[in-house]
Amino acid sequence: MTAANPYEPVLCKLSEVVEETPTIKTLVLEPRTPMPFRAGQFVQLGIPGVGEAPFTPSSSPLRPERLDVTILKTGMLTDQLHQCRPGETMILRGPFGKGYPVEELDGKEALVVGGGVGLAPLRALIYALLGRMDRLKRMSIKYGARGQSELLYRRMHDEWAGIPKVDFRATIDRPEEGWTGHVGVVTTLLKGVDVDKPNCLVFVCGPGIMLKFTTYELLTEGFKPEQIFLSMNRRMSCGMGKCGRCNIGPYYLCKDGPDMEYSLIKDYPNVF
Ligand SMILES: Cc1cc2nc3c(=O)[nH]c(=O)nc-3n(C[C@H](O)[C@H](O)[C@H](O)COP(=O)(O)OP(=O)(O)OC[C@H]3O[C@@H](n4cnc5c(N)ncnc54)[C@H](O)[C@@H]3O)c2cc1C
Ligand code: FES
Known part of the structure; x- marks a missing residue:
């Protein structure tokens, strides 16, 4: 589009x-x-x-x-x-940009991993996938924020967790009074993650440091680079592949992304 x-x-x-x-x-x-x-x-x-x-x-x-x-x-x-x-x-x-490969998920599982405000773009993906849950095997959402006051869309967490075939888990970085959920950065929710790994695509959005450690954790868990899609955020100007401000190797993030398959960019410098 x-x-x-x-x-x-x-x-x-x-x-x-x-x-x-x-x-x-x-x-x-x-x-x-x-x-x-x-x-x-x-x-x-x-x-x-x-x-x-x-x-x-x-x-x-x-x-x-x-x-x-x-x-x-x-x-x-x-x-x-x-x-x-x-x-x-x-x-x-x-x-602008290409958008997530939603159609590739037919018959598969989606693992959605968000950090901080990174849950915002992923919410559009979550809505898009909820509209085609009959074609998806399952959707797992793992979301981390620094503390309770920084959790985005908190009013929707219970709603998402209650949808059949959807698994939603949130975590905060450090213990806080009144929080009974998981504690630890979002990568701690990925250790031994319960998904059908060979049959799953992963979508990650968050700050650069979170993208980096989440990618490493996913690789350690056995996911392949072509299963991992990273939302790459760079300063952009034209938004149409003309000014050359947003490239990684031969890819213009504004045109070919901003969500990029990790296998395509992993060998270029300054990915994270
Ligand atoms: C494709 C794309 C999608 C984005 N989606 C969102 C979104 O959904 N929600 C959201 O809050 N932000 C999003 N951003 C980031 C947003 O564009 C910047 O936060 C905004 O341009 C900052 O403008 P400013 O004048 O307030 O800050 P500036 O005064 O220009 O910058 C202040 C600080 O913000 C950071 N910053 C500035 N521009 C960017 C940028 N393009 N990317 C990352 N950090 C930046 C830098 O650390 C900078 O020092 C997106 C960026 C891109 C490229
Ligand atoms: S923002 Fe101009 S080429 Fe991407």
Whole structure:
């Protein structure tokens, strides 16, 4: 799915702002014309007169008339986006990138591994897969955050855990009062992970350090590089494979990714 005209901005109304954690908000956007996207594709979201930046929608690709974008406050633009109020007009361009290979999962298992705000792009994948659970063998979701206050979409965890053929587990890095769940970084949920390994694809999104150690843990567990898809986040400019700012070897992450099969990139420097 590619934008008819990637330069053409689509106006949208900010209809709701959800406070997820002290530093993360979800903006619910209503584009004037629906913006179909595949899970894992990204959009450029902007405030008129301020600027734009890449974000991966966290909502269901099955509902293109409503686009959620979950944003971690890290600098000037994300700070301004956090200050936006319902009713304001914003600008979307896209979608860009390839998106997750959802169709390759027919008859297989999916293992979804998220760290921190990395659960946002994966939520679109989770929704896409929930829409085709009749074709999937099983979906396991492993999610880690530093502490309870930083767990994303906490209101949905029980719902996901209760869906047949879905296994959801969350962990926090250190023990905290009131937390009875698993403690330890997300890789600790992968030791001896209960999935049909030869018949499973793994999707990982999170900070660079988490991507690195999760990949090593998955390889130790016996997964092959071609089973592992990493959401690669690099500074991007054109979003269309033209400016050369986002490459790993011959691949442009904006065009060939941002989710890349590990086997394709593993031998290039600075992957993580
Ligand atoms: C394909 C793609 C999808 C993304 N999806 C999301 C998402 O769903 N939610 C989300 O919160 N963020 C996402 N990001 C990151 C987001 O684009 C940056 O956080 C944003 O551009 C920061 O802008 P700023 O002006 O607030 O910060 P700046 O002042 O520009 O930067 C502040 C700090 O943020 C970090 N940063 C800046 N740009 C990036 C970047 N492109 N990638 C990673 N870190 C960056 C750097 O550490 C920098 O020092 C995505 C990035 C890409 C490339
Ligand atoms: S952002 Fe320009 S080539 Fe990828």
